[in-house]
Amino acid sequence: MRMLAALLTAVLSLSPFAAEAQDAKATLEAAAKALGEAKSIAIQGSGVVFQVGQSYTPGQPWPQFNVRTFNRVVNYETASLRDDLMRTRALEPPVGGGAYVRGEHRQVFVLSGDHAWNVMGENPVAAPIALSDRQFQFWSTPHGIIKAAMANPAGVQGRTIAFGIPGRFRATATLDAANLVERVEATLANPVLGDMAVQVSFADYRDFGGVKFPTKIRQTYGGFPALELTVTEVRANGPADITVPDNVRLAGNPYMRVQSAKAAEGVWYVTGGTHHSVVIEMADHVIVAEAPLNDDRALAVIAEARKLVPGKPIKYLIVSHHHFDHSGGVRAFAGEGATIVTQDASRAFFEQIVAAPATVGPDHLARSGRKAAVQGVRDRLELSDGTRTVEVRHIAGIQHADDMLMAYLPKEKLLIQADAFTPPAPNVAPMSPPNPFNVSLLENITKQGLAVDQLLPLHGRIVPFSDLQKAAGHSH
Ligand SMILES: [Zn+2]
Numbered sequence: 001m002r003m004l005a006a007l008l009t010a011v012l013s014l015s016p017f018a019a020e021a022q023d024a025k026a027t028l029e030a031a032a033k034a035l036g037e038a039k040s041i042a043i044q045g046s047g048v049v050f051q052v053g054q055s056y057t058p059g060q061p062w063p064q065f066n067v068r069t070f071n072r073v074v075n076y077e078t079a080s081l082r083d084d085l086m087r088t089r090a091l092e093p094p095v096g097g098g099a100y101v102r103g104e105h106r107q108v109f110v111l112s113g114d115h116a117w118n119v120m121g122e123n124p125v126a127a128p129i130a131l132s133d134r135q136f137q138f139w140s141t142p143h144g145i146i147k148a149a150m151a152n153p154a155g156v157q158g159r160t161i162a163f164g165i166p167g168r169f170r171a172t173a174t175l176d177a178a179n180l181v182e183r184v185e186a187t188l189a190n191p192v193l194g195d196m197a198v199q200v201s202f203a204d205y206r207d208f209g210g211v212k213f214p215t216k217i218r219q220t221y222g223g224f225p226a227l228e229l230t231v232t233e234v235r236a237n238g239p240a241d242i243t244v245p246d247n248v249r250l251a252g253n254p255y256m257r258v259q260s261a262k263a264a265e266g267v268w269y270v271t272g273g274t275h276h277s278v279v280i281e282m283a284d285h286v287i288v289a290e291a292p293l294n295d296d297r298a299l300a301v302i303a304e305a306r307k308l309v310p311g312k313p314i315k316y317l318i319v320s321h322h323h324f325d326h327s328g329g330v331r332a333f334a335g336e337g338a339t340i341v342t343q344d345a346s347r348a349f350f351e352q353i354v355a356a357p358a359t360v361g362p363d364h365l366a367r368s369g370r371k372a373a374v375q376g377v378r379d380r381l382e383l384s385d386g387t388r389t390v391e392v393r394h395i396a397g398i399q400h401a402d403d404m405l406m407a408y409l410p411k412e413k414l415l416i417q418a419d420a421f422t423p424p425a426p427n428v429a430p431m432s433p434p435n436p437f438n439v440s441l442l443e444n445i446t447k448q449g450l451a452v453d454q455l456l457p458l459h460g461r462i463v464p465f466s467d468l469q470k471a472a473g474h475s476h
Pocket residue numbers: 097098321323326400401419
């Protein structure tokens with residue numbers, strides 16, 4: 001209860017005009033009555049989800065997954081939410097990003113108060129990067145909206161309800177003639193896009209034992225479908241215990257944890273979390289490959305680069321591809337004045353990104369007021385200063401994303417890439433048939449005539465080239 005009270009005080013009314021208090025009260029009472037009271041709610045359904053931020057081509061729809069069962073539990077007394085999905089890819093072999101898993105797989109996403117985490121197998125893994133979105137998902141449920149409005153009646157104006165959490169999202173819900181929420185228009189703070197437009201629509205409300213709930217829910221994120229759900233069962237006021245696991249409570253900010261290891265003279269593999277970067281020292285500047293996740297991660301990598309190579313500016317950031325988990329730090333590097341190097345297919349996308357407003361959660365770029373340059377690469381770009389050469393090359397034909405770049409250091413025989421090959425754990429047998437992304441990467445290396453000793457994958461660990469050959473089924 002205390003947690004909800006604390007969160008409710010954080011729910012911000014963004015309407016500059018106070019509605020007639022009496023009207024607002026009457027509207028809210030009518031809306032609450034129409035819905036029916038719920039301290040918790042459990043819904044079941046099925047439909048399709050789309051993996052936001054993982055399109056094949058920037059500016060195109062998110063890749064689709066079919067969801068056989070979608071279970072959501074919301075506890076309004078503890079400000080908690082748990083989504084449990086069983087999903088399969090709509091396209092196999094896959095086109096676009098998201099975990100490469102064959103067949104049906106489970107996803108569990110949880111929120112409680114200010115903690116967000118995922119459950120991987122049996123293990124809870126802190127996911128603070130998802131906090132804004134999960135809090136939006138919690139508050140934008142029909143009952144969540146009415147509870148937010150009760151806490152801040154000043155947000156009610158006629159048939160609209162403004163609500164939000166500073167730094168995370170702001171939203172406006174609209175009531176229909178029956179005083180039920182029919183749609184929500186929101187802006188979420190997003191590390192890649194800055195302000196991200198989100199829309200939710202609710203239709204075909206039905207009565208489930210005294211509580212009304214929409215049986216059709218649609219969401220769009222950044223202009224493309226993210227969820228299309230048909231709700232088949234709803235149960236209000238059942239058990240809804242969601243507690244924050246100790247490891248999540250103690251996780252702190254995992255994105256600021258940085259470790260670095262020398263991969264060659266003047267080349268460092270920067271790890272410490274799920275997504276890595278590489279720092280490369282040139283004669284009078286620094287090149288960084290990859291700015292993943294978010295501002296916090298990017299600023300930690302920038303600080304590490306400064307520590308490893310004091311006194312030289314970061315001149316280039318090489319972006320492996322436009323997927324959000326790999327480009328959430330692009331804006332921060334733009335704020336440092338780095339030139340963003342990207343494949344031609346995503347050049348226009350990143351030009352928009354570095355010019356986009358971030359009014360909900362002002363980030364490093366927004367605060368810097370800088371304008372960044374974006375340099376496109378078609379097949380190959382050589383960054384050289386006489387002491388070292390870094391070749392930025394397109395991974396052509398790969399179905400993960402059409403703007404995939406790899407960085408090749410010919411003298412050191414090192415290859416940096418993301419998602420085309422993530423080394424499996426040492427005791428895990430290669431996938432059979434092989435992962436087609438691994439096969440594409442190997443084909444590109446062969447066709448482009450690159451001599452590679454070691455791979456610096458941006459997930460996983462440094463491995464010899466032979467590990468890729470094995471994974472791609474070329475070991476004999
Ligand atoms: Zn990817």
